Amino acid sequence: MISSFIIVFREMIEAGLIVGIVLAATRGVPHRGRAVVLGIVAGILGACLVAAFAGELADLFEGSGQEIFNAAILALAVVMLTWHNVWMAGHGREMARELKAAGHQVKTGERTLMALSVVVGVAVLREGAEVVLFLYGIAAQGGTSASGLAAGGALGLVAGGVISGLMYFGLLTIPAGRLFQVTSGLITLLAAGMAAQSVLFLQNGGWLDYFTATVWDTSWLLPEDSITGRLLHTLVGYSQSPTGAQLIAYGGTILVILVLMRLVPQGPKKATRAAA
């Protein structure tokens, strides 16, 4: 039971953190709960599909289908996170000023909800597929301990939810005026970490044979498979031994997001000035 709890919990950390951040980032936007639930449900369904067709998926692209798939959905999440941040840079300030915004602003706010819904879906899908395969394996093997293992798995899922809650309520202690700054910073790092992860999948699939050497190794200081390592891996993209290409993707993503956030017109009134 303990081992299945640990495995499921480990897989749920990432999805849990991301749900918490998304909930905080969308504070004050109506129907955000629906969007998050939609993302979770779609992610679970997707996870079951991926688990069911894991063999077929892996056989694609000369045996690197799994890597390509992971790289592609991570890249999708990076694009969605970028879009959200850039949109928030344009409208977030108004939203912060008056959390109960006028109808027009609220409607535009719902647009990036869709993007964040996709991000939640991707996070749940990626980790969920492994949980499904793992729990299915337990069920298939049967034996006396199966129910105990399943209970451990269920507890792991609950713990993932607790992580979401901690992240969310932790972020809510930040005053509304600063909350969007903090969440857009978190989302930028989240996106950079995902971009680096996406690049690693491409490299492991043999599709990006540049800068494959690892640049440093901090496994002695903080192993990536420790709980702290996992948390930091999700939150800021920590890697104990990043490859050169991962570092380029990480830095490049942060740069692109920051530049786009600067370029976007700051709300309708200042649009002309920002264009100069």
Added chain:
Amino acid sequence: MKKMLIALLMTATPALAADDGIVVHLKNHKFSPSVIKVKANKPAMIILYNDDATADEFDSPSLKIERVVPGHKKANIRLRALAPGKYPFMGEFNAATAQGVVIAE
């Protein structure tokens, strides 16, 4: 959307298509061989056959690889050029027994 992405990626050419790799079997949740020697500073490939009925995940932070291998399937696992040293790996779903190490020398 996903289909489009996949179709797009299809048109690219894979950079590496090495057929010769080190054959490793996973049976009863144990790797054999569990000690895999590779040449240092040269890319290598592990061809992992999962002889069990259930899936497992080849997992190694030091090798920077996470790869799910469904039951009765094989996986080509690419190893980057490794500096001399030991790189432990495990089958994450059955970590109690599925343990191994890559030694680059």
